[in-house]
Amino acid sequence: MSTPAIRVDNLGKRYKLGLTHAGSVRELVSRSTDRLLRRRPHHQQIGSSGGNGQATNGAKEFWALKDVSFEVQPGEVLGIIGRNGAGKSTLLKILSRVTCPTSGRIELNGRVASLLEIGTGFHPELTGRENVYLNGAILGMTKPEIRRKFDEIVDFSGIERFIDTPVKRYSSGMNVRLGFAVAAHLEPEILIVDEVLAVGDVEFQKKCLGKMEDVARHGRTVLFVSHQMPAIESLTQYCLLLEGGRLNLLDHTVEVVARYIEKSMRDVQTPISQWSDRHGDRQIAAVTGFSALNANGEKARFLPAGEPFTLEVQVDYTMPTVADVAIVVENSRSVPLFTSLLSDQNRLEKRNGNTSYQVTIDPNHLKPGAYLLTISVCSGNSLYHDIVLHYPAFQVRGCSSGEDVPCDKRWGDLIFPLAWEVD
Secondary structure, three states: OOOOOEEEEEEEEEEEEOOOOOOOHHHHHHHHHHHHHHOOOOOOEEEEEOOOOOOOOOOEEEEEEEEEEEEEOOOOEEEEEOOOOOOHHHHHHHHOOOOOOOEEEEEEOOOEEEEOOOOOOOOOOOEHHHHHHHHHHHOOOOHHHHHHHHHHHHHHHOOHHHOOOEHHHOOHHHHHHHHHHHHHHOOOOEEEEOOOHHHOOHHHHHHHHHHHHHHHHOOOEEEEEOOOHHHHHHHOOEEEEEEOOEEEEEEEHHHHHHHHHHHHHHOOOOOHHHOOOEEOOOOOEEEEEEEEEOOOOOEOOEEEOOOOEEEEEEEEEEEEEEOEEEEEEEEOOOOEEEEEEHHHHOOOOEEEEEEEEEEEEOOOOEOOEEEEEEEEEEEOOOEEEEEEEEEEEEEEEOOOOOOOOOHHHOOOOEOOOOOOOOO
């Protein structure tokens, strides 16, 4: 059996909340010396003897990670998913040697390149060209290696015109383009990518996914964190689900994503106004609320099959605006099933302040299961003010009475009555 590219054993990361002052100078020096004496070499293994679990100076403990163990083989692409605060970014920061663990250990077999935050390792006063060399050196590359890859990096980033401009003048998207291009093209054995690709446009996201697939085909390892389930499913074979800092599930991606979506539906929902996977500046119009209403007009996340139900969306306009609203109903794997646009059945009118929109779904159109919504608000020449992506919206449960074939025996997600003739 081959040596794992990444081995994580009982990994934990503890933070202390509350009182954080250092105390006396003697205490500060003493603690700093203790940390230095306990520090292990970082080139292959990172570990810690752990702690006694006791808070000091009146501080409260918070475990961002606790008892996490897994292995990743060379050439595997592992997805990491979970809610905000589940510990995903903390795990990647430990693997990228940005921070040290409190307990447990990790073993990394190969050079690591990571893209955790926009412009990580970039100096704002230096040009894009200079930052390519700086970032490459941080990643452990020699100057001849960087020079050999330089043209390919710049071409992939698509910012050739601005390569000699200081990066402090770059947009967030340009920072992501150049940062990913450097990390992906310097031939790391292990590539770690956090949810920064959401900043780029759709075309660049496709290029990034294609590059990560290419990296994996050459026997290298990729760790990919994202809230975008279609990207996770298209790129990864296996997926790790974190929940409250602990490893909840490690399995084939399809199984893990389905579990994650269903659990998100059962648990208390994140308000749509706080949903993180969205685009648009939301300065003129923003989606502020969503409700699923059963046949009695009551709010419900679980809706019985065989009965009509209504999807209600609230949009807040900060100025009089003529806007079109679209709702895309998706299955639990974020595959679009159908779209409904306000402009299809309604003459668009100028709106201001808070406006409520309702769409009724006919009975027996959806098979039992969890469903997501993508909601967009746009006006004039497809100017998108707000796009909420893959929001866990509702579940359809059970079957309508009198059906000969149970709903869960049907194939597909949609159930539309068709006219049959029998000779």
